[in-house]
Amino acid sequence: MSNNLRVKSSEYIDETTSVSFKFNGKTYHGYKGDTLASALLANNVHLVGRSFKYHRPRGIMTSGSEEPNAIVQVGTDSAMTEPNVRATEIEIYDGLEATSQNCWPSVDFDIGGINNLLSPFLPAGFYYKTFMWPASFWEKYEYFIRHSAGLGKSPTKPDTDIYDHKHIHCDVLVIGAGISGIIAAKTAAKNNLKTLLLEEKTQIGGSTIYQNSENFKIDNKNSSEWLANEINELKKLDNLEIKTRTSVAAYHGYNYLLARENLTDHLSPSEKKDKIRQRLLKIRAKKVIVATGSLERPLIFNNNDRPGIMLSSAVKKYADHYGVICGKKNVFFTNNDSAYESAISLHKKGIQVQAIIDIRENSKSAIVNEAINLGIKIYWSHTVVDTYGYKKLHKISLMELSNDGQSTIGSKINIDCDCLGVSGGWTPAVHLFTQSGGKLKFRDEDEVFIPNIYPSKQISIGSCNGDFTLNEIIKNSSNSLKEFLEIENTEYENLNIVNSIETDKRNIWLLPSDKVIGKTKPFVDYQNDATAKDIKLALREGFRSIEHVKRYTTTGMGTDQGKLGNMHALGIIADTAGVKMGELGTTTFRPPYTPLTFGTIVGRNVGEYFDIFRRTPMNNWHVNNNAEFENVGQWKRAWYYPINNETMDEAVQRESLAARTSAGILDASTLGKIDIQGSDASEFLNRVYTNAWSKLGIGKCRYGLMLNEDGMVYDDGVTTRLSENHYIMTTTTGGAANVLGKLEDYLQTEWPELDVYLTSVTDHFATASICGPNSKKILNKLIPELDLSDENFPHMSFKETSIGKIKCRVMRISFTGEHSYEINVQANYGESLWEQCMEAGKEFNITPYGTETMHLLRAEKGFIIVGQDTDGTMTPIDLQMDWIVSKKKYDFIGKRSLYRSDTIREDRKQLVGLITENPKEVLEEGAQIVLDLNKKPVEMLGHVTSSYYSPNLKKSIALAVVRGGKKMMGQKLFIPMEDRTINVTIVDPVFLDKENQRLNA
Amino acid sequence: MFLINCPFCGERDQSEFKAGGEAHIERPKQPTELSDDQWAEYLFMRKNIKGVQFERWNHAHGCRKWFNMVRDTSNDEIKLIYKMGEKPPTE
Amino acid sequence: MLNYKSSIIEDKKYSGLSIKEISPIMKLNLRGKSRDFLSTIGKNINMILPIEANTSSSSDKYTSMWLSPDEWMIISNNIIDKENNNYEIEELLFNKISKTNLGSVTDVSDQFVLINLEGESVFDILSSGCAFNFNEFMQKKGAVTQTLLAQVDIIIHHKEINNINLFVRRSFSEHLMSWINDAASRL
CATH class of the missing domain: 3.10.20.440 (2Fe-2S iron-sulphur cluster binding domain, sarcosine oxidase, alpha subunit, N-terminal domain)
Structure with a gap:
């Protein structure tokens, strides 16, 4: 080393x-x-x-x-x-x-x-x-x-690190723990406000904490010593939380902020094992104090990008904070006083400072005088015109600036050096402020954008607010805090503060060289390699908007988002185009402030937790009996139950045959169930369904179709009248939450006069549906005391009964066309109910069937599935369900839309049945239907919505929507596939048992 | 992410709410009396303005109550929240 | 005879957190607006329904939670019989409220699973997946809120300091328990 x-x-x-x-x-x-x-x-x-x-x-x-x-x-x-x-x-x-x-x-x-x-x-x-x-060559070029x-390489495997999220609510959030942030956090916490202080670096204290210059004193102490005391006191406060290595990524409206807390990146692999790597903090703060400081600007001169050319403040930080010197022969190049702090600090450590090159004509501040007194050579009104050293800087050359700063005069001076610290002044870090919707103003005297109009309860203090001297920072922060936090006084009002005050300013966005600009390389955006020349070219080519210049030149589009060079780009544009910088505006500051890993953004919402799953009370039984599952919305539904390596087709054929010849059982617990009570319950149902409800007898069930106001089918299901003013409505599995929401909406906003209350009981009940010719015998074994005769318990009726001491509700309703019963019990008895149905049905070979068989069985009967055979553009008339639309009712949701000029068109897509010429050929759902194969362009009449091979009918059947299909009964049509064309014929959508004999068998 | 002051439950995160479109569009009492154009006006026509807008919101993951909100769409400022059935402010 | 089986079998313990399902608990959903509705409930269960938002009230036998200006949930404080789901109180209230059109009474005993979370880390777990501001809630015994945890609807009743009853719809309960356990394993 x-x-x-x-x-x-x-x-x-x-x-x-x-x-x-x-x-x-x-x-x-x-x-x-x-x-x-x-x-x-x-x-x-x-x-x-x-x-x-x-x-x-x-x-x-x-x-x-x-x-x-x-x-x-x-x-x-x-x-x-x-x-x-x-x-x-x-x-x-x-x-x-x-x-x-x-x-x-x-x-x-x-x-x-x-x-x-x-x-x-x-x-x-x-x-x-x-x-x-x-255009076609782009892929090859790319x-x-x-x-x-040679951009970075993405990892090729899933991230094994652990990430998490955390919501935090606080009274005051302070962003940045430099001197102003520490003052703010201490003031807030001491005034009984729950305060959170975030700092992106490892230590708090900002640059003041290693400020060793005698020119900066607070109450006769070195500023660093004073701040260290403040930090000690700060850490004792109860209602203050300090998080370091935590970078605020985004500042949204309503003081909602996202920050990344880095927990283990600094630890060795063994130390970080099994620990959360990064945590995304989702912060909601009543008040936000932005104290994000400022970023030192570089200077834009020829070949300003060689290794060894650094920001002057970085040279100082490496020396003062890390104890590392960046060069043995240092030169500083500046337009302001801050490089003098760096130079003096190095000089005092015995490190050689060859010179300070200052583009200003003079400066008489205390710190400049100190440098002069220490004997550091200063070149006033000079600029660096070139730098030398391919892989490491070894020499610079400088020349005197003309009075207007636009050219160089005199002869070149060469200085050997291995480190050049540059300072072009300071840019307030207003990124978060503008992300939040804040509006900036331009301060002409030192050419900075500073916060002007705040969009929420927030303030910016310290150098991000344009206060650059120690005195200004402390005094202005103190005053701002009093007003913002509504407090009488702070501890910082009467401090005795000494600091060097800058006396002279000169800024030149693009420094001249002895060469013409075309022969130079003055980098504005280091990461994307955009030079001042590129910006001028963009302007020459007619780009005027700063946003366009940015995209054309890629200035500010790297992962650093142009934190260093954006101001220079603006300055160069303003100077070249002859406009004022303040009028030019800035490019948009977008989140994140620094890059975030995808892991942090998604947190624990991966793998099992990527999406929510819902399970029915019988789920264990399905799992234990080898069911394959299908996602229906968030539900995991049993899809089919393969035996001995059956394929899905084989299982479905077996299950559907069993359901029609003996008995089948389906877990129907996922259907939405809404309990409806109130004296206006019948009137309410009249208004929400297309058919009439007032005359439905107690203990009877009725199928209902619900429309949107636009007349399109929204949901369907069976509703049962339990007593005079008490109904239970079932909805589709996927529609349950939306239907309840929609009905509540009407009750609260359109019909508040109706006395109706809705309560979801979807999860309260487990539902087993037994169907088939033997279903009655099975139910009889299960509940012997229940009279199942057609007289006592006809199709579309309901009985409240019990199995042992457990209450249950049985409906004789059918979605398959078979004689069937739906048994509802409280969910925690559901698995047991299912097992007992299986036991009772054993002698009849009761066969559990899943959603796929259910779909097949109902398609044989021509029953629609809302969302499969409909798509939000189908009216009941389109579905050939005119029978369910009441002509007598004055109004119901969607009624008026059923005779709009568009909905009464005869050439709307209408639901029909299709059979194939070859009864073995099963159509693909979604396949397009054509009348004339030769017409160009080919005219699509509609598409297949449901398609199966029916083992009961021993032929392929399908439902489809076809333009004008109702009047095309018997019409032969074509379904062109990739490799062949299938001939089909339009038929009635009810394929099986048109007379409903099986329901009463 | 808004912070919405539910008139029943108090201040809650926006994630608990659902937006329900423009407010104060009353369902016609006698739809059958309306011409196609009049019905279409009710059914389809909604304002989408930059500026102050009247909206319906539902505290879907809380008390499930609907309420009205006056919101400036240009800066997302929520200017007023009031219950269903209450008259909209005139200014 | 049907056997009872709740959705969550295993109790879990972590440092600063223990998690268990409490079952069977009777749960009734009550809805109504009128003064008569409130007084009838009060008379029959000997407890006044809380009308202040986000609060609860309790008697020896029952706890009632405010859910909305016209909606409450009443739960039994103690475990009930597994072999029988005829609740006297449900029948009584149904007759006095639903049948007289004062409001609605609905059995939701199995609509919700009651998960009890206890320990000093309770609110740390919640804050990792819930945007609700618990700062005041955690100081306030008896407070109630409905919100989202890991995008799942929940009702939280603050039973005792650092002890909450969390109600989640049964079909979501396995997912939510798994999520809570995953979060707890990283405390």
Whole structure:
């Protein structure tokens, strides 16, 4: 380990714990507390990747989440590897393996680097312009481009890590634990507000916590010492929760925020085993205090992207926080005072600072004077015009700026250096504020966008609000907090604060060089390799909207979302187009602020928990008896019960034959059941069903069809009158919740005068349906005391009875056309009921059948299934169910729509039966139906909705919807398939027992 | 994700609610008296404006009650919530 | 004779959380709006239905929970007989309320499964899949809420501090129990 790059023992770095990790296959050592970036820099590794388009060597640029270059792939196992991880954020642990992402075959020798030489041919929009033609070639181009671009690799196997979600409700959420966030959190918590403080970094305290400059004092203490005391007190507060390594990803309306809490990424594989990796926090805060700080801007000059060129604040943080120096011969290049802090800090550690190059003409602030007094060479009104060193910076050249800042004058000065810290000023991190719907304003004096109009109960404080000096930050935060939290005073009103005050400003978005712009490489977006030249080209080609320029040049479209360069892009556009930056606006800030893993987003909603499942009380029996299951909505329904390796077809043929020749039993528990009570119950049913209900006798059942107001069939089912004002309605399995919701809607909003109450009892009852010629004998064995004679218990009637002491309801109703009974008991007795039905039916070979056989049996009878034979465009008339539509009733839901000009058209699609010329041929559901095969284009008359081979009729049967089908009885039609055409004939949809003899058998 | 103040249960997360379209469209008392056009007006015609809109919402996963909401669709601000049957505000 | 079988067989224990189904419990859904409805219920079960939203009231035998301005659920405080599902109280109320058109009385004993969660981690489990704000609820004994847990409709009755009765529709109960156990295993 090259320890000579470690400058001091830092309290954040545990020098007693060495950590071994691999980068690009080579083993390095760092200390516990290092990020991958700080550990690499300590090992003198600057070159960490290649740029996206030109494959230029790139180094670590920042020390935080805004990093554009040091994007690595973590993990070598192709199943578990993770791309797009920022080396500046990931903490090293024993066993960490990371690789450079965008280079092939290696970061040192990269074939794509040839693109750099070809770069005159790769301007903005190059891909759009070149590969758009011919369109059919795009796939081939894309393959090549993706490989050469070398984006990160996706893992190939399901993620084995565990993720979770957590809802948090708090009075005050503070985002960012820099000095202003800490002041805010402490103030809120001390005023009895339940407070949550989130910080994306490992430690709280922001940049103040390692501020060692004598120019910044609070109450005569160093600002870092003062803040450390505040943090100690903060941690003692009860109603405050602090979460570090937690990054707010999204700020939505109504103060709803999403944050990612990183729990184990910093731990070694053995430590993180079986632990939740990341947790998505879903936060609802009464008030939000945004204290997200600001991001240092780079400067845009020729070849500003070489490894060794870094943000000045990053150079300082690596030295002061991590104890790592980024270069032995340092130069700073700035347009403001903050680079002086970095320079002085290095100088005081005995690290060589060659010079400060300042584009300003002068500055007389305390900190500048300190630098002058320390003997640091300052070049006023100069700019860097070029940099040298392919894989690592070794020299820069500078020239004097003209008065207007648009060109350079004089002769070149060369300075040897291996690290160039740049500072272009500070950009308030307003991302979350604007995500929430906040409106920005542009402050001309220092060219920053700052919060202006707040859309919810929130404030921005500190440097994200445009307050950059220590005094402003503390005083303004204190004042804002008093008003925002409605409190009398804060602890921070009368502090004695000393800070250096900047006296001069000068900003040039695109710094000139001695070369014409066409010959330079001033990068604006490092990650996407967009240069100032590309932006100017876009403007020349006529793009004006900032959103269009962004997409054309790809500026700001990388995983860093342009955190560093977006302001420069705007500035260059404004300057080039001659408009004011404030009028230009910004591009839209969209969530997430930093990338999220898919695992975090989905949490535990994977595998078994991807979707909800519902089970019937008889489920165990079905499982134990080898049933295959079908998803019907969220229900798991028994589909068929194969015996001895039967196929589904074989099982269904056997089951349906048994149901018609002896006895079958179906689990019908999933049907929706609604208990209806109230003096207006009959009137209510009159209004919601198409047929009449007032005269239904007590103890009788009736089938009903429910429409939407548009006249289309919505649901169907049998409703039973239990007593004068008490009904039980059944609905389709899938429609249960919607039907109840719709009926409640009418009762609450349209007919509040009706005295009717609805209660769902779907889950309260288990339902076994026994059908077939022997069903009566079976029921008789089960409930001997019940008189099953047709006189006492005719078809479409109901009996309340009991099995032993357990109450049950029996309806004699049929969905199969067979004599059948539906037995309803309380759900917890359902499995036992089923077993006893099986026992009682044993001598009749009672056969359990599933949904597939049920579908076949009802299709033989021509009974529709709402949702299979209907699709929301079928009226009862279309279904040939005119018989169920009352002509006498004045009104019911959907009645008026049944004689709209559209619904009375004779050429609407109508339900018909189909038989095939070859009785063995079973049609495919969904197959299109054609009258004239030669007509071009082929005219589709309709499609097959249900189709089966009927073992009872020994032929193929189908239901279909056909345009004008009602009048086409006997018509021969064609069903063209991929390899043949099937001849079919339209028939009545009732295939079996038109006289309903079996019902009464 | 809105925070909706159910007039019966209090403030709840939007996930507990269902939106039910435009409010104050009363079902005609005598549908049979209406022409096709008049019925179509009731059945199909809904406003979809940028700005203040009157909506029906249902606390579907709570008390199951319907209520009215005045919402500004341009910024999602909920301006007022009032019960079914209550008169809409005039301003 | 039909045998009784509840949907959840196994009780579970984790550090800070124990989970068990309590059954059989009688559960009745009551709906009504009039003053007569409320007073008739009051007279017959010797308990006043709570009219304040999100609250409950209890007597020796029963607990009644507010569900909506015209809807309540009454449950028996104790386990009832498995061999018999004729509840006197149901019959009494049905005769006094439903038959007189004062409102509705519906047996929902098996519509809902009652899962009891007890321990200091109860609200941690809930917060991992429920957007409801429990900050006040967890301080308030007897509080009731209807909400979604892991996208499943639930009713929660805050029985004692860190002890809740959670009511879920029977068909969802296995899924929800599995989900709760999965969440609890990661506490």
